[in-house]
Amino acid sequence: MTTLYFVIMVALVPVAFWAARRRAFAVVEGRPGVLHSLPTYHGLLVAVIVFIPMLVVFALGTPAVGRLAEARAVAALPSDVAADLLRRSAVMREVANVASGNHAGDPAPGIRAAADSLVATRDAGHLAVLVLGLAVAAAAFAFAYRRIAPAFRARNHFERFVRVVLMACAAIAILTTIGIVFSVVFETYRFFFDPALKGRPTVSEFLFGTEWNPQAAMRADQGDIRTAFGFVPLLTGTLLITAIAIAVAGPLGLFSAIYLAEYASPRLRASVKPILEILAGIPTVVLGFFAALTVAPLIRGWGESFGLDVSSESALAAGLVMGMMIIPFISSLSDDVINAVPQSLRDGAYALGSTKSETIRRVVLPAALPGIVSAFMLAVSRAVGETMIVVMAAGLAAKLTFNPLDAVTTITVQIKTILVGDQEFDSAKTLAAFALGFVLFFVTLMLNVIALQIVRRYREQYD
Template identity: 65%
Template structure:
């Protein structure tokens, strides 16, 4: 239904645009006065009106139509048979399977009657919504054509429409963010009603497995987040020790030393790293880097785990090099050439100019690039799962197996889960901690940017 309706809407919007523009050209030719707006704006004015009306009809009518179709289909059953939501969903699925011809077994007479009622209601709603949309769109076109005069401020009207669309888009983005935060906060509060926040934030053991019966081992679980924070920080530090210097030095080279020909080749190759799927990098870490580190450690008599934080951190550092290098390169290129020329005029060398002038001037952008890379490293999951393991060990030994917050969130929400147990709800508490951690990084970056931007603006 929606596909046909949107096709009709697109056709009417285009028709409104061309008819409006043609009508405006005719008005301009018939009357001595000049049009306030170009003919194209008159067409856009009518097209925007058609789009608005038909979208309102769909947004309001589609849910009502769906509710009507479902109620007609389920009306063939006894109310007691579809009183519970689970039974309603099962009955509706059987109706849809029977209509699609994939129902297994012999359908009952009641199910056949329900399928017939559902199909008839669907057909009625399909034609009704499409016809109503066509009539409404055509009415808006005729209304708009009648309003086209030399005095019509079509451009102002269309720009006001665009402003409202942008405002609505911003509102949707803000409401989506608020909804995500509230959903995480409410579930986290539910978790903290079962587990003490003190034990969660300062506990030294993470074992969220809970048993079905109280007499089973581990029935209470252990939800101390400190081992997860330690593992997350350890892998992130290793990754940034790799990506930070390599990314920044490569950005300096490409921006200040490389010729245009070399830059045009090196920069795209370097940015290819950002497009490699993380699961591929995880395979590389697990099958190549981790065995090399283990063999190297054993040759020196070190006890290296088959899955280590060092292997995950090194490969993760490779992954986030483009985040540092590309953004830093753009920021360094944005530094005004007049600052460099002034430094050269004072007798400074190229390297001194870079250290004393270019990098301080570009520091806010470089800090932002580093914060983005850190956030990307904190949120990475697949590389850690495949190269660092799932063991929640409280250690800062890079040769040991560790896990991170995001890996545990993924593990806790795999498979069928009940969202009234502490084990599943702990994933939302971990997400809340991760949210505040990222928020703190953004706040620090903002303060640094504000401090140095005042100096170099």
């Protein structure tokens, strides 16, 4: 039924468009110059006027039909079942199965009756929605079609519609963001302040505790293992891996950007830049097993040949590969901002007797610095938020260490570890993920704000 509705709608909209367009030609006897708006705009406007009401009827009608059908089915059930909420929902699942023909064997007569009632109501309701939709479409079409006249401002009305559609798209994106923030904030609040929650830490325990051990909170009988939600080891792990990644990607990315922007011939630049950007397109899970299977053993082998104690999963391996991942962010953006520095500044420097590298160091880079900083900020927030590489290469041990050869864990990895598999949403362990998510969100938000602020200042630099 739903499919039929959509097929009809998709068929009717072009029909409305063509009919209105022809009508627009007809009212001016084939002289479109007389019209205020082109015939196509009249067509588009009528098509929209037909499409929107049909969509609204469907969007409101279908759920209403579903609820009505369910109510009818409940009414058909024996009264003692209908009164007991828990039994009712179990029976209703069975009813739904019978109605969709998925039920094995013969259902009980009561359930059969309810299912029949459900199906009958639903079919009738869908038919009603279809008829109503068609009626509304016809009425809308008649209304709009009659308004086609030389002086009618179809173009202006259509422009207004376009604006509303674009605004709605923007609003959806913003509302989604707000929704995510609220869900994280709400669960975080529960994690810290819900009195029903066992084992929840205080805010200061969370922020300043040096031990992270959420597993114990799951089972009451593991009395000897202390539950701990100290967030500090995760933060140090995140910072350690991010620092390694930036130490790798910063110089490599920046220097390759300088080479591409200042030294490479335009032809070389045109071919090398896309290749570098492919690096950004490699899925992080692929980089992850590169880190775990190639880089980590390599580092371990080297470390052992120097007599160092290297764990098989190390912050260094994860950081190095993450550095590779973010090179394109730094190089590509830095390359763009270096290119945006006006040639006249370079000329000025050359004319004073600067060499090429002096010009770059003393004039070009300082002028491009704000843009380069924001490229770094973006790379840092990518590194902070990266999960997969760290899961595969850095391990899960929440150790408070700054030794890059140790296994560490990060905020994102812990969120992933906590939430993988079946979870109950009333344990401190699960809610801890939201608190971590909130902190992570706050950190990256701050980085973005700083980057934006710098970009804003950058715009005022030279013009």
